[in-house]
Amino acid sequence: MYVLLGAFLCVAKERGTKMKIFGTNVFNDSVMRERLPKNIYKSIRSTIDNGLPLDPGVAEVVASAMKDWAIERGATHYTHWFQPLTGLTAEKHDSFISPTDDGRVIMEFSGKELVKGEPDASSFPNGGIRSTFEARGYTAWDCTSPAFLREEGSNVVLCIPTAFCAYTGEALDNKTPLLRSMEALSKQALRMLKLFGDEETSRVVSTVGPEQEYFLVDRAHYEKRMDLVLTGRTLFGAKPPKGQEMEDQYFGSINERVSAFMHDVNREAWKLGISAKTQHKEVAPGQYEIAPVFSLTNIATDHNQLIMDVFKKVANRHGLVCLLHEKPFAGVNGSGKHNNWALATSGGKNLLDPGKTPHENAQFLTFLCAVLKAVDEHAELLRASAANPGNDHRLGANEAPPAIISVFLGDQLSDILAQLQNGGVTHSIAESRMNIGVNTLPLLRKDSTDRNRTSPFAFTGNKFEFRMVPSSLSIAGPNIVLNSIVAEALCQMADRLEEAEDFQGELKKLLKEIALQHSRIVFDGNNYSEEWVAEAARRGLSNISSTVDAIPAWVTAKAVALFAKHGVLSPTELHSRYEILLEHYSKTINIEAQTMLYMSKRQIIPAGLKMLQSLASGISAVKAVSSVPVTVQEGLLIQVSDRMVNLDRSLKALEIKTKEAQVIGEVFERGVFYRDHVFTAMANLRMAADQLEELVDQEYWPLPSYAEMLFRL
Template sequence: MSGNESRLSAISRISNHQRIAVEATQSLDDIWATDVFNLARMEQMLSKSAFKAVRTTVQTGAPLAPAVADVVAAAMKSWALSKGVKFFSHIFYPMTNITAEKHDGFILTNSDGNAITEFSGSLLIKGEPDGSSFPNGSLRMTNAARGYTAWDPTSPAFIMHTDNGSTLMIPSVFMSWTGEALDKKIPLLRSNAAMDSAARKVLTLMGETDIATLNSSCGAEQEYFLVDINFANARPDLLLAGRTLFGASPVRGQQFDDHYFGAIPERVQIFMQDFEDQLYRLGIPAKTHHNEVAPGQFEIAPYFESANIAADHQQLMMTLMKSTAKRHGFMCLLHEKPFAGINGSGKHVNWSVGNATQGNLLDPGSTPHDNLNFLLFCGAVIRGVHKYGTLLRAVIASASNDHRLGANEAPPAILSVYLGDQLENVFQDIKDGKIASSIQGGEMDLGLTQILKFERDPGDRNRTSPFAFTGNRFEFRAVGSSQSVSGPLVAMNTILADSLEWIAEKLEAELNKGTAKAAAVLSVLKGLMEEHGNVVFGGDGYSAEWHKMAVEERGLKNLPTTADALPYLRDEAIRELFSRTNVLSPVELESRFEVYAEQYVLSIEVEAKLVIEMAKTMIYPSASQYLGDLSTTQCGLKDLGIEMDGSIAKSVAAETNAMVAAVAELSTAIARHEFDSVEAHMSYCADQIRPLMDKVRTHADALETEVADSLWPLPKYREMLFLK
């Protein structure tokens, strides 16, 4: 089947799509967390002493005795077997942004040759995958391959079902034989511990006596595209790179602003409800779903959970999203910019910190100027973003996210903090050495008697800010849709811990001088704002004026590409930050730079090779055939004495020749392999390879608008975005 026949066949199959049979949606009460071995289930199955020990570990991070692990393992096995489970797996999160699993059976054979089920505490606690076969940044070599997974009792085990079997999944950390973190979970747990320790110091100085364990929380809004699998299978770029490397903009895209929050297509709605039923069975609190801005784009957002569990759930959500979409005849695209010219996808990470006794410490209440704990914690965030903005930019750096940052749907690559009018005025007053009452939002009155009046928020939203305060949390809006939330959470927890330690030291010095508590807080925050207030910005983050002001007047960094941002993981200040907080050792931090740098280079090399292959084997043949058809037609008409305008043929020939020349340039460019450093290699990819890929695409996309539709081999944007 030729490329175009494949495309036409795909359109036919989509047009005649038969809805798959799905079970009727059950009530939330009937399915909620039915496949989760959570505290509620453990309370039913464990002795009181064992349950109390596990609950203490979950709530405070206290160590769990091996004997208790044996009891938990027995109960977990009994529960799993009662649900038809035959296998178990330590599920872990290597430095790949996806999950990893090693499945084992609940089976041993005895001396009689009979099979018995076994699952001990030792099997629960430890597994042993190969540590050298995952990205590790030279922490493990082939001749030193041992790695361990270890059960994380603070994240509940769960069951994953397939049509003919089920597996008990045990969330785990992943480390080398020498003890270095090879995953994303260990640094996240360490960062939360560092934040908890620093926060306790500040709260103790503020006179708090009953201080429960502090946790960061996360709610990540996940954006994604759905493309019919028939189209995706006809696009090598979607299959191998996750985005379209070619494609002319359709006549109609998102310019009518009619897709956002519009009626959800029925086929998509069925997928969403099936997907969310699976999430509910796993105890994942999916809260909202809707159409996003671009055609074919959607969003799902969960309710807030503790950061560790939220990160595990986010990884699981991405896995389930892809598998469920495939079952419904879709490919789920999590790439940050799968289609040029329309909005890409992000993952807005809503983040706050708090505990059971002091509550949400990023909730200002109705009088934020009087809420001293809030002012200190909010000030700590401001300082952290200013001092370590390069770190925040580095943890969201990827080849795919570079396409999105700074575009109309995403914040710029300059890290700034948006507070809203109310809080910006409060902190400006503090900087000026005064404090007045906070402005209020006022009542919203539309003058319509049938519409109830309500209190509006004291500040507007700013969609151009990468790090925005949104009422009782900060929203890190620059995170990419395909990325794990663990990296951003680690960075945010760690910079908060560092700033709280700084605040504790300054506050203690003020209090030791006999300064009253409120005056001491304002004195510390005044100094903080004088040094770090330049990062606060409430205007248009897209404007050229801001970019100029941010860099030239405020001293902020503009790091537009991963090649610019990622080397800051080697910055001495960031190395000291992670060492001081015991979140990442220097060798662990270096390993992450090596892994992410390699992933960046490999991603661009794969895309470049795909551009060359598709241009040569798909686009060039269709353009050549069209030129041949035009030539034959023109010659035939000329024999009849009819002159034909040859401008189209000349245009197609010119674009074809230009594309072939650009392909040759790109082929020569990717043949280079010798570089002085990995930084130089990344810069070469950003500055040389990417522009040449765009050059090939420019001519190929021009050909798409010229070559006869019946000859074009690739599914077009208008088909992929609008045919569901």
Template sequence: MKEWALENGATHFTHWFQPQRVGTAQKHDSFIDYSACGEIIERFSASQLVQSEPDASSFPSGGIRSTFEARGYTAWDPTSPVFLLEAGKTKTLVIPSVFLSWTGEVLDLKTPLLRSLTALNEKLINLQKLLGNKNAKQIKVFAGIEQEYFLLSKEIVKSRPDITVTGRTLFGNTPAKGQQMEDHYFGNIKGNILEFMEDVDHELYRKGIPVKTRHNEVAPNQFELAPLYQVENLAIDHNLEIMEILRKVADKHNMVALLHEKPFAGVNGSGKHFNWSIGDNTGTNYFEPSKSPLKNISFLLAISAVLLGIKKFGGILRASVADAGNDYRLGANEAPPAIMSVYLGEFIRNLLDSIEKASIINEKEVNEITLGVQNLPKVNKDYSDRNRTSPVAFTGNKFEFRALGSSANPSEAGTMLNLITTYGFDEIYKRIKSKKGDDVKKKALEVVKEIITETKDIRFEKNGYSQDWHEESAKRGLPNAKNTPQALKLFLTDDVIKVFSKYNILTERELRSKIEIKLENYLKTKEIEYKYAVKVVNTLLLPAILKQINLLAKANENLSKFNIKPEIFSKEFETLIKLYDDIKKYCIDLDNFLAADHSDITATADEFSSKGTEILTKLREKVDIAEDLVADEFWPMASYQKLLNTF
């Protein structure tokens, strides 16, 4: 590995890991060391490859370790290939790693993912052995992670300090021409954007990231790329690289790549669709029907395992995508609601309904029920239309989890999908074993029939955006966490704590520390937004409004000399005076809110999500009205029209 890196010009190596904060982390070490006689030599030992010891004192640990305890360990994840990081003439060997405390407790997001893959492998192999499948030796989880993003002119963004500091616009009116013409989605890609995309593709191919698709998205200046499917761990590592490459290449093209979930009000936000499937070493996809009776039973059991997992632990699937940015997006008309339901499509729905209604359930009956799929052309993988309002949709031979935010680390969602399905397979195994009789396949089908009936509440085929669904889901008892603090509480029920511990994903202490870290991240994000909103208003926007007020006052004074008193001037003058007072008041309210006692982290998170958000929303409403009344020459920040219609 060292020789390969040196041949390609690398001078340093780094263990690249995923701390429980936004982004990734790395510490670079050179390939030099002292020899036995004190000379400088090139050295990269096996021990350095396997383990490194970065200072962990400033990484969030959620109370697992004290600030003065600096020791943490990174350990190589050999299931994810190394790669080279380049910056100018500098090249560094990057080693994907896990990150643990010196006592072995989790400090990262990759370790729980790897543990969930181990648990899923064990439980599904056990089930396959019970069914008589001797060929399945290893379970493989696959993922295809689509990434949405915005591109803005770097020059125009200079006048938007809110974007620079918070990643989104704190203020701004919806442009006259936004996305209402629906002319951007899949539209012609403009020349400068295509050049950017070509450079992105080039960088991704050089790193072995097989990007497949690129296109315009719904909102102006919004785009998407999608890679080919890979094993889940590698797909997630590659998505983290993709986000960084988008930013770097955009900078070279005098652009800014925005990955915030909702950078603009009034137009679509950005997410990433996590396409997820389960296979094994024989090439079988457990989410695809087959002519083989055994594989069809496995297909039905796999669907049942997912349904059972979401029925029992749908709340943690919602919690896995909870953060301050995604709160602005979930439930809007470009993202699924926060209610975790499953859309199976017409074919699977009819298939499950037929099994549920069948008086006799056996292998022959199920084979006849599933035979219809074999008559479809092979090219038609999707047996029914998609439902973009569903957070979890079956799309032919995989599930698509649509609730992830665009800036999210997909490891959390991947871990939860694996965990709830592990629970499903484990529960199915126990139910089959507990049934009397020797016909394992018949018992398996009886279990499938039971689960179909049990999990009807989480299946929903209609419009997830509708108010009717919110009311119906409440009757069904489905959790509907409106914001991050509410969602994170779903991690701390007794059943959830037990399931994390049972499958060795996280101990109770690790899980509680994880929630504390996520709450801290949420609070810090919101606090930055609130503080910076006040600063921008006081130092940029109120002075601009005053200039307009002074301009109107002078105009009124000049016209009054000729006994002309236009009523429109008086109304606009009074409106701006009132807006100035209201805006100043809400700034004071935000300042007072931030100055209050916030020592209880849980109570503070609830307050930030409710009262704090309410004040900022009111402040924004007033500022956005003022933007339309102040002359362009006075208004210091680029409008949405300029931001979103540059390219």
């Protein structure tokens, strides 16, 4: 009994500790309320909650309180933490220490230092906005996202989320246009709410819950694989005897080593105020997923960047490596992010919640139709927001949505959409109860519709799930697009309704028109099927299979007009991103190609030669002492030799294509050449190497196999 009581108390203490650590490293609302004067606290809350301009006088007081709080927790430095167009985060650490005239030091941090920083703007991707000799750039404090402490061993740094812009004012980051898009969305959503008689809502925000998929591998295996080290994915690797065909990975039991990793990830995430909620095994061996609770889109974006960083650092402590590439292993599922997007009012109401009788909820139907209109009219732009080289390996396979943008609504809402097309909505498909057939099991509430995991943009009860987003990508880009295109749809709808003499009558007409014009984007069936590909083409829906083909959507006349109208991205900023994305694509493929050449010459060919030498020596030795047949050895020798010849031929072909690509000047043409020629040559070299791996003795093969990496963790 005493043992059980002791165990219970230990568990209770552990749970209490977890509750206490949540948000301990965040300068959050409770800390501000405690440490700031009441008038200062009210002022900054007004800025955060209502999107009002920041009072310059507030910064000095906040800086002092923030410094004291950070120093009490061991911080010696601070940094303006920002998100340049690398897709990663950046930081430059400055000490709180300032020297005094008497040779001592004091700890200082001013409002000026809080509000503004000055990193180099020419060394980050800028798409021609900055030249090498034009280095000045600025970071600006984003007070809507709370500051936090990063613990790096015994070192503690105060991180201040900021936006990053050039000296000439253009945004050089993901945060700035994301915040602009949130303001644009709020402005247009408020117009619509006022038409419905809502005068109380002061702001509408988009919220996001990004599920994150990832792989874990043993660090010892990782360090022997130059492809993983340099590119994040395996460029070589023969198919293992077992993959995921037994379907025994998904939601399977988590071993102790991975469980310990997840435990530490949760602790680090909770300290940073990241509400990591769900964790489980994914479909592929060695693949896992974590899902947080919803938060404001800009905060969710910050948190997702942090959680990816936490994964890598915690994995290192456990002798593991976290792989965030979309397709680190061929032949098994890749990784993505499920970007769960919704709209909420300042009063906490979810505008995408249909309620129990959605056919009677005209406001919900209006926002639903706005999303359908937005996705249909800007499908190419939404596709471009989820494009990167890694995702080209993943989209369209039976593990991720296809490259065709469509919307899944489910039985209930599809039925309502059909009623709208006929001019009137009279009923909704109701929920029911399901009896499983065992008396001791409860009756289960059956939702009014099933889920569709093959849809790239699916309604899932009270939100839309954009499933196409790549696992390594910042979620800022997809949400910039989502916020902006829905803002534009709401703007067009509000323009018309504000002029109407009969609001209800005009709204009924408008919703019918949208249902008729944009129903082509709705598809509730199997997105993997060949029939859907043909049907999508018949409907006129785009099927953009590659990143190179997707990127130009950022600079079409329609996209330029959209972003300029809502003040999200200027034409200059859009063209810079176009250049950056295409350069990134070509550089990524080039690095992969060069890595394949390096590994082939220094590791794979030498392994094959050793195998040939061993076989030849063995054959000679047997022939020298006996007349025993050596047919098997000679046959194997010929096979290995043939595959070595094929490998050498493929290697030389890749070298030629890589050199040809590097002299192409125009950025789009270079990207097309890398896709059509270099990537094809890479695939041929991989096939040759993988065929050789199947014959070479494990003693000689220098790379850990797929079986070792995926199943020995």
